[in-house]
Amino acid sequence: MKVTFKVFRFDPIKDEKHHYDTFVVETKLNERILDCLNKIRSKQDSSVSFRMGCSYGICGSDALTINGVPSLACQKLVKDYNYTSEIIIEPLKFYSVIKDLIVDLDPFFKRLEKLKTDEKRKPINKLEKRENIQSIEDLKQFEDAIKCILCGSCVAACPITLEVEPEFIGPAALLRAYRYIFDSRIKNINEKMLLLEKAHGIWSCKSHYKCTLVCPKQIKVTKTILKTKRKIREDLHPKT
Amino acid sequence: MIYTYDVVVIGGGIAGLITALKASEKCSVSVVSKIHVTRSHSVAAQGGIAASLGNEEEDRWEWHMFDTVKGGDYLSDQNAAEILAKEAPGCVSMLEHLGVPFSRNSNGKIQQRRFGGHTQNFGKVPVKRACYAADRTGRTIMDTLYDECLMRKIPLHNEVFINNLLFSENQCCGVVGYDIRDCTPIVFHAKTVVLATGGAGRIFKTTSNGYSSTGDGFGLTLNSGLVLQDMEFIQFHPTGIFGLGILVSEAARAEGGILRNNKNERFMMKYAPSLKELAPRDIIARAILTEINEGRGINGEKYVFLDLRSIGKETLLEKIPEVISFIQTYLGISANEAPVPVAPTCHYFMGGIPTNTKGQVLVDKNHTIARGLYAVGECACVSVHGANRLGCNSLIDLVVFGLRTGKSASRYSIKHNRVSLPVETEKISENKIAFLLEKKGNSSVYNIRENLQNLMTEKCNVFRDGQNLSLALDKICELKKKYSDLVLNDNGTHFNYELQEAFELGNMLKTAESILYSAFKRKESRGAHFRTDFPEREDTKWLKHTLVASNLQGLKVTYFPVKISRFQPLKRKY
Ligand SMILES: Cc1cc2nc3c(=O)[nH]c(=O)nc-3n(C[C@H](O)[C@H](O)[C@H](O)COP(=O)(O)OP(=O)(O)OC[C@H]3O[C@@H](n4cnc5c(N)ncnc54)[C@H](O)[C@@H]3O)c2cc1C
Numbered sequence: 001m002k003v004t005f006k007v008f009r010f011d012p013i014k015d016e017k018h019h020y021d022t023f024v025v026e027t028k029l030n031e032r033i034l035d036c037l038n039k040i041r042s043k044q045d046s047s048v049s050f051r052m053g054c055s056y057g058i059c060g061s062d063a064l065t066i067n068g069v070p071s072l073a074c075q076k077l078v079k080d081y082n083y084t085s086e087i088i089i090e091p092l093k094f095y096s097v098i099k100d101l102i103v104d105l106d107p108f109f110k111r112l113e114k115l116k117t118d119e120k121r122k123p124i125n126k127l128e129k130r131e132n133i134q135s136i137e138d139l140k141q142f143e144d145a146i147k148c149i150l151c152g153s154c155v156a157a158c159p160i161t162l163e164v165e166p167e168f169i170g171p172a173a174l175l176r177a178y179r180y181i182f183d184s185r186i187k188n189i190n191e192k193m194l195l196l197e198k199a200h201g202i203w204s205c206k207s208h209y210k211c212t213l214v215c216p217k218q219i220k221v222t223k224t225i226l227k228t229k230r231k232i233r234e235d236l237h238p239k240t
Numbered sequence: 241m242i243y244t245y246d247v248v249v250i251g252g253g254i255a256g257l258i259t260a261l262k263a264s265e266k267c268s269v270s271v272v273s274k275i276h277v278t279r280s281h282s283v284a285a286q287g288g289i290a291a292s293l294g295n296e297e298e299d300r301w302e303w304h305m306f307d308t309v310k311g312g313d314y315l316s317d318q319n320a321a322e323i324l325a326k327e328a329p330g331c332v333s334m335l336e337h338l339g340v341p342f343s344r345n346s347n348g349k350i351q352q353r354r355f356g357g358h359t360q361n362f363g364k365v366p367v368k369r370a371c372y373a374a375d376r377t378g379r380t381i382m383d384t385l386y387d388e389c390l391m392r393k394i395p396l397h398n399e400v401f402i403n404n405l406l407f408s409e410n411q412c413c414g415v416v417g418y419d420i421r422d423c424t425p426i427v428f429h430a431k432t433v434v435l436a437t438g439g440a441g442r443i444f445k446t447t448s449n450g451y452s453s454t455g456d457g458f459g460l461t462l463n464s465g466l467v468l469q470d471m472e473f474i475q476f477h478p479t480g481i482f483g484l485g486i487l488v489s490e491a492a493r494a495e496g497g498i499l500r501n502n503k504n505e506r507f508m509m510k511y512a513p514s515l516k517e518l519a520p521r522d523i524i525a526r527a528i529l530t531e532i533n534e535g536r537g538i539n540g541e542k543y544v545f546l547d548l549r550s551i552g553k554e555t556l557l558e559k560i561p562e563v564i565s566f567i568q569t570y571l572g573i574s575a576n577e578a579p580v581p582v583a584p585t586c587h588y589f590m591g592g593i594p595t596n597t598k599g600q601v602l603v604d605k606n607h608t609i610a611r612g613l614y615a616v617g618e619c620a621c622v623s624v625h626g627a628n629r630l631g632c633n634s635l636i637d638l639v640v641f642g643l644r645t646g647k648s649a650s651r652y653s654i655k656h657n658r659v660s661l662p663v664e665t666e667k668i669s670e671n672k673i674a675f676l677l678e679k680k681g682n683s684s685v686y687n688i689r690e691n692l693q694n695l696m697t698e699k700c701n702v703f704r705d706g707q708n709l710s711l712a713l714d715k716i717c718e719l720k721k722k723y724s725d726l727v728l729n730d731n732g733t734h735f736n737y738e739l740q741e742a743f744e745l746g747n748m749l750k751t752a753e754s755i756l757y758s759a760f761k762r763k764e765s766r767g768a769h770f771r772t773d774f775p776e777r778e779d780t781k782w783l784k785h786t787l788v789a790s791n792l793q794g795l796k797v798t799y800f801p802v803k804i805s806r807f808q809p810l811k812r813k814y
Pocket of ligand 1: 487
């Protein structure tokens with residue numbers, strides 16, 4: 001069967017402004033959108049640029065805007081869309097476009113670095129001593145957050161970063177902070193929580209739930225942010 | 241652009257990051273990766289990491305060592321296998337203390353599960369040795385190490401493609417490549433270079449490996465006139481999703497998954513009566529293809545069923561949630577209700593760049609060292625995995641030998657002065673890029689690549705024979721000719737992936753050729769290398785490692801003995 005893809009194009013060398021190209025691809029219902037994009041590259045126009053990695057939703061390379069929604073191209077199949085009309089492929093919003101579907105993710109990764117505290121690091125050696133003990137319940141506290149694959153979709157869907165406060169630290173970095181704050185093995189978490197309270201930090205989040213809606217790993221991102229907020233209130237600003 | 245560091249690590253998978261972290265304690269180090277490091281294919285590792293912690297039942301490092309050697313069909317170097325097994329528990333402990341969120345048992349210790357070929361008491365019964373974080377083991381280790389690199393401020397050069405090793409004064413002194421963003425040439429001037437470039441599954445049509453596993457480290461090594469070891473030994477994982485090749489982790493069988501043919505028979509009873517579905521991968525891959533070839537595939541098709549229904553929904557969601565979720569996405573099946581169609585998929589390279597146990601690259605059968613050059617991880621061959629790797633033994637190999645490599649590379653860098661770069665190094669990359677962009681040939685990257693993948697899949701799969709391997713070698717020569725007659729349709733400079741794929745294809749062809757030749761020359765069957773024309777293992781002639789070189793005169797193999805200490809070769813039965 002034939003499906004039409006309308007693809008966002010921008011070449012920084014040649015173009016002042018972006019445009020769209022249309023490609024008709026011979027495909028099947030069960031094919032991944034990523035497969036279709038690769039067919040465009042190998043059979044029609046090899047200059048269409050997009051990132052890809054593992055091809056099954058664990059490396060986080062191929063987050064794109066598909067029909068307006070941030071999604072992983074390797075996790076979505078043709079049948080997930082109304083394939084009788086055009087499927088529109090665009091880069092993630094919020095980030096600046098470098099070429100075609102490729103955006104500059106530096107602002108995304110920089111945000112993760114921002115929440116790093118200056119703890120003394122342990123030596124990298126094999127250890128004689130045994131592992132820390134952690135109960136199944138304690139692990140469950142933060143287990144949802146370890147599913148994050150750093151694809152950047154949540155930041156590209158967040159109404160705060162998009163419309164209100166571009167400097168907002170964003171859901172992914174807050175999720176990463178949550179992963180450490182709620183890990184029973186980590187003791188000095190106050191410093192991290194203080195960092196979260198800085199300008200453009202956790203209090204800028206207004207619980208729009210868009211991050212939760214688009215997360216390709218179905219992480220309840222907003223819920224984790226709310227939990228962190230509660231913990232900050234209880235630990236740093238206790239009502240006496 | 242020229243960057244100067246003491247140690248430069250090519251590859252940001254688990255092997256590369258561990259090496260860099262260790263080296264950073266003593267000297268300046270950076271990591272270079274063609275995809276952002278957190279996208280490295282190590283994130284795909286699902287099932288676990290092997291160590292004889294004994295958290296669930298009695299275990300000993302000697303048993304782990306024995307299983308590794310027997311699993312490798314006695315081609316493993318036993319000094320290396322001993323290091324692996326002995327140091328594994330301490331390394332898993334280190335990972336846990338760095339923050340890896342391992343799954344836990346009711347005592348709060350790291351939970352362990354069974355895995356193929358891992359046994360108690362020298363092969364008696366399966367043992368729980370695989371430590372894991374659900375089926376996200378690789379992802380969680382990578383995330384922990386990535387955060388650790390950020391904390392230690394290790395510079396990461398992401399989306400830089402390396403296409404040349406640099407040597408001067410008889411030693412490796414850096415690498416050159418280009419920024420994928422805009423084709424700017426980049427040179428890394430270093431005292432030591434560590435290759436941690438991963439595998440090459442993409443030379444096959446069906447593989448569990450990601451798009452970046454194109455054997456660049458193998459190509460870089462061969463192009464520098466150096467040798468590769470044991471390239472004929474390629475692991476085909478028994479359970480790739482049929483058609484897609486995406487991996488259904490062995491953990492699915494460890495938790496109770498059963499393989500069935502079209503008669504609903506549990507056929508592994510025939511092939512490995514004692515370990516059954518938990519026999520090593522080479523044995524199960526052959527069993528599945530034998531069933532298919534003898535007409536017992538499902539509906540006459542080239543797959544069998546992996547039946548997970550008896551495990552129970554709750555356990556499935558707890559132990560292998562990712563697997564269950566992508567089976568649902570790609571096949572529209574609930575693994576709890578319907579069996580999953582599977583077939584072998586190209587998975588892992590036991591061979592690679594020969595090293596000693598410090599990660600130093602060896603250049604010949606006398607173990608002469610390539611000064612300043614190290615290799616670690618899947619692209620290296622120490623050799624612990626011999627002719628067939630056991631599940632969960634790769635991740636532990638990355639960590640154990642990553643630590644050792646990081647340590648020795650930093651020591652070397654402290655002790656030695658920097659040698660100067662050869663002249664005009666930036667030009668090397670610039671010229672290579674210009675050459676490809678301006679070339680006006682007739683062959684396309686995609687056409688050659690597809691031909692290569694079909695060729696390897698047809699002629700160099702689980703079952704091989706001399707005639708087909710020889711045909712394939714002829715065919716590779718044709719493909720190489722076509723490669724020299726390449727034309728790119730994209731001649732842009734920003735994120736020109738066709739250009740990158742052209743470089744990768746060069747490495748893939750080199751890698752494939754070295755595999756075919758090594759496989760053609762080894763006239764016996766051992767581990768993952770099965771020759772239908774020589775179906776037996778023959779220790780008197782072939783208990784030795786292959787070294788393959790490729791130069792203008794063509795391909796050449798030499799051999800050197802296996803290091804055997806504790807375990808004399810026995811017939812391999814499970
Ligand atoms: C689906 C899957 C599941 C697996 N599950 C398990 C498991 O449960 N347990 C286990 O022990 N093993 C498992 N394995 C095997 C194991 O994951 C791999 O062998 C291992 O992760 C390889 O790690 P690495 O660090 O050597 O290379 P990789 O993680 O592949 O990293 C290679 C790095 O090199 C870089 N690179 C490559 N070429 C270039 C170049 N030319 N220029 C610049 N950079 C370059 C890449 O960008 C990347 O950063 C699995 C493998 C797969 C595919």
